[in-house]
Amino acid sequence: MELDWGVVVRAFDLLLKGTWLTLILFFFSMLLGSVLGLILALMRMSRYRVARWLSLGYIWLFRGIPVLVILFFAFFVVGRELGLTPVQSGILGLGFSAAAYIAEIIRAGIISVDPGQFEASESLGMTKRHYMRKIIIPQSIRVIIPTYMSNSILVLKVTSVAVAIGIVELTGITRQLSNSTTRPIELFTAAAGIYVILTTVIIVAQEVLERRFALKT
Amino acid sequence: MKGKHWPRLAVVLIALALVAAACGDSDDTTTTAAAAAATTTTAAATTTTGAAAATTTTEAMAEVPGLVEEGKLIVVTTGNFPPYTLINADTGDNEGYSIDLAQAVADRLGLEAEFPTVDFVAELEGLAQGLYDIADSGIWPNQARQEAGFVFSRPVTSTGIIAQVVAEMVDSEGFGDVTGKKIGGIQGSSQEKLVLDGEAEMGYDEYLGFAGAAEALIGLQQGRVDLLVFDTLVAGYTAVTNDEFGVAGPTIFPHPLSFTYQTGNEAKRDAIDVALNELLADGTVAALQIKWFGRCIPVPDDINQEAPYDTMASGC
Numbered sequence: 358m359e360l361d362w363g364v365v366v367r368a369f370d371l372l373l374k375g376t377w378l379t380l381i382l383f384f385f386s387m388l389l390g391s392v393l394g395l396i397l398a399l400m401r402m403s404r405y406r407v408a409r410w411l412s413l414g415y416i417w418l419f420r421g422i423p424v425l426v427i428l429f430f431a432f433f434v435v436g437r438e439l440g441l442t443p444v445q446s447g448i449l450g451l452g453f454s455a456a457a458y459i460a461e462i463i464r465a466g467i468i469s470v471d472p473g474q475f476e477a478s479e480s481l482g483m484t485k486r487h488y489m490r491k492i493i494i495p496q497s498i499r500v501i502i503p504t505y506m507s508n509s510i511l512v513l514k515v516t517s518v519a520v521a522i523g524i525v526e527l528t529g530i531t532r533q534l535s536n537s538t539t540r541p542i543e544l545f546t547a548a549a550g551i552y553v554i555l556t557t558v559i560i561v562a563q564e565v566l567e568r569r570f571a572l573k574t
Numbered sequence: 575m576k577g578k579h580w581p582r583l584a585v586v587l588i589a590l591a592l593v594a595a596a597c598g599d600s601d602d603t604t605t606t607a608a609a610a611a612a613t614t615t616t617a618a619a620t621t622t623t624g625a626a627a628a629t630t631t632t633e634a635m636a637e638v639p640g641l642v643e644e645g646k647l648i649v650v651t652t653g654n655f656p657p658y659t660l661i662n663a664d665t666g667d668n669e670g671y672s673i674d675l676a677q678a679v680a681d682r683l684g685l686e687a688e689f690p691t692v693d694f695v696a697e698l699e700g701l702a703q704g705l706y707d708i709a710d711s712g713i714w715p716n717q718a719r720q721e722a723g724f725v726f727s728r729p730v731t732s733t734g735i736i737a738q739v740v741a742e743m744v745d746s747e748g749f750g751d752v753t754g755k756k757i758g759g760i761q762g763s764s765q766e767k768l769v770l771d772g773e774a775e776m777g778y779d780e781y782l783g784f785a786g787a788a789e790a791l792i793g794l795q796q797g798r799v800d801l802l803v804f805d806t807l808v809a810g811y812t813a814v815t816n817d818e819f820g821v822a823g824p825t826i827f828p829h830p831l832s833f834t835y836q837t838g839n840e841a842k843r844d845a846i847d848v849a850l851n852e853l854l855a856d857g858t859v860a861a862l863q864i865k866w867f868g869r870c871i872p873v874p875d876d877i878n879q880e881a882p883y884d885t886m887a888s889g890c
Contacts, residue, residue, distance in 0.1 A: 359818070364663065367663050367664055368663040368664075370666075371661070371663065371666045374666065429696070429699075432696075433696075433699060433700070433703055437703060437705070443690075443692075520693060521692070521693045521695070521696055522692060522693075522696055523650075523690055523691060523692035523693075523696065523700075525653070525691060529691075530661070530666075532654060532786055532788050533652075533653045533654050533660070533661040533691070534661055534663050535787075535788030535791075536654045536655065536656055536660060536661075536786070536787050536788050537656050537660035537661050537662065537663060538663050538815070538816075539791060539812050539815050539816035539819065540816070541788040541789070541791055541792050542792060542795070545788075545792075
């Protein structure tokens, strides 16, 4: 099999355009997922039963449905009703899906802190908001970072599913160009290289954050 | 920042995310070609010359009912099925026979054409939901789709099914004899259904469905399958653009291809058929066939017409 890498050079601008759309999807769906995930995690640990059940129901539902199906609902049902563009629908679907996982990642971080520290904080007269900010969250961050960043990598790669609703991100443009040039191996290899570069950036960010929040000895 | 600001911040961030995402969306997901005002003027002056067309395009312009957006013709394709619809590797433009033909229809009707691209499943679902006026990625108006309620235009070309093979196998019998062969195809395609339905008579060893044409070609290249069940014109395009591939054996199941509309869009279909008939009569279709297929292809008179087809577009 003879490979023609010239096709990658020809299509490089289009691949970069697809990469940019992948980054937009990733950034805004992680933003939405993180904000919603934090709210869900706090609801899940709330003293109010309704909040706990609502959060549990959301997490159960969105972890149980494949991302592709969520995207279809986001575009063809919610997106249609609200008049959202494909990219807006994609961010909504990916963000709502990510929130379910992020909520559990945050909750796992918080419950990993020794319960004695909650009691100690309360016995010192600290309010819940105060000790969560000053005592619990700084410790739970160390547990949250590795799983949160691994989940970020998964979200980055799952943006490739968004091509199904018409978002021509990196995988989408690669598939289209593969068909028009009949050079799929070369183009998919180039796309894989770009994904590796993007995930490397996330991995480096993880290292930096882990060092930033490491216990000082 | 005080804790009471968090809910407000969350709402602002979500709104920011959705608003920001809207920026550039149309550029990234669609290819828009504005119809020139001059074209409208020309179209208005055009009268029907073909025997099949019954009214002038001027009348059709006033009569195109049920457009998704006023003044626009939204034609959804996959951008993934050359030579009907493909993304130009240099410009990123959505091109192909389907695109040029839809653009010519829009120009003639004084409409602005838009060409969003989605996966094939989403193409028909979006059409059913009323997001697009026309779906057009080389769609076969077969019985199953007619029974599903989709509305079809008059045929815009005809094609068939042929075996796509690696270049060394162009002398094989293709679908003349597939006994013991491994056949590949595109999941959910009409061609796949025919192969799966005909398993007993064809006597092939195994069928492997791929997500798309690109993946199927990799499978063929690597010897996962012996041949691919492909649209004849798509297979021909692949053979011309990449000398590692060829076609083999006879074309089977000749059939028409049409624009596809949502259920209940008969009036829209009829208005656009007037423009299609004019384009067939004035040589536009013939020119587009030569541009994209390298030759003239018969255009059946009706979607249910039995092959062989012998009607050619004017100018062929």
